Amino acid sequence: MGSIAVCPGSFDPVTLGHLDIVTRGSKVFDKVIVAVLNNRNKQPLFTVEERMELLRETTKDIPNVEIDHFNGLLIDYVKQKNANAIIKGLRAVSDFEYELQMASINRKLDENIETFFMMTNNKFSYLSSSIVKEIAKYHAPVSDLVPDIVEEALRKKYAFSN
Ligand code: PNS
Numbered sequence: 001m002g003s004i005a006v007c008p009g010s011f012d013p014v015t016l017g018h019l020d021i022v023t024r025g026s027k028v029f030d031k032v033i034v035a036v037l038n039n040r041n042k043q044p045l046f047t048v049e050e051r052m053e054l055l056r057e058t059t060k061d062i063p064n065v066e067i068d069h070f071n072g073l074l075i076d077y078v079k080q081k082n083a084n085a086i087i088k089g090l091r092a093v094s095d096f097e098y099e100l101q102m103a104s105i106n107r108k109l110d111e112n113i114e115t116f117f118m119m120t121n122n123k124f125s126y127l128s129s130s131i132v133k134e135i136a137k138y139h140a141p142v143s144d145l146v147p148d149i150v151e152e153a154l155r156k157k158y159a160f161s162n
Contacts, residue, residue: 002030004083005116008074011036011051012044013150014058015132017124021089024118026062033081034059036069045133045157058147075109086115091125 007022011034025032034055038048046054048069059065070077078086086106088099103115120127127145136142136154143151 003028003085004031004033004081005029005085005087006033006035006074006078006081006083007087008035008037008070008077010039010042010044010129011055012042012046012129013051013132013146013153014055015124015127015129015146015150016144017089017091017120017127019058019147020121020124021087021118022059022065023062025087025116026064029064029085029087031064031066032062032087033066033068033083035074035077036067037074038069038071046153050153054147054150054153057149073109075106075113078113079110084113086113088115088117089120090117091120091127 005025005028007025009018011018022032022034036048036051036055044051052067052069055067059067074086086103090096090099099117106113106115132142132145132154135145136151137158139158141151142154146154
């Protein structure tokens, strides 16, 4: 069996920062499954299907990347996929505490699944889906932050607001 990593997140929507992590991860692992969390506690801008479609479109040139979604605990999903790793991007020190907690609890739940962190490319260190939505909501350009089709999707979502 080859190495399979799950790259989990909300991806609401996918940014150039996410794609940097997925692309680099795809060079290290035999397969990367980008898994969109269907989180009922959050009020997302894009539906799970829309988020998956944007991910499919923006990763279509990377043959070993697969797009999926999950509910519930990440570790259960990782096991169900026969994956042995979780990959995450770290942007700044502020990410560290939360990610340490997540990686520790996931290791406690299953010590055979390892979490790998990649330092985000410096040019995306300030970037998050929330920041992108905040900018797009007021119709300012986000072309340096997200792929073109994501910018277009944001434009449509916010067309009649503000
Ligand atoms: O993009 P996000 O919202 O920062 O991603 C967070 C995500 C999806 C990685 C995290 O919330 C997660 O793994 N959720 C699944 C529930 C879970 O397994 N929690 C950890 C154990 S309590």
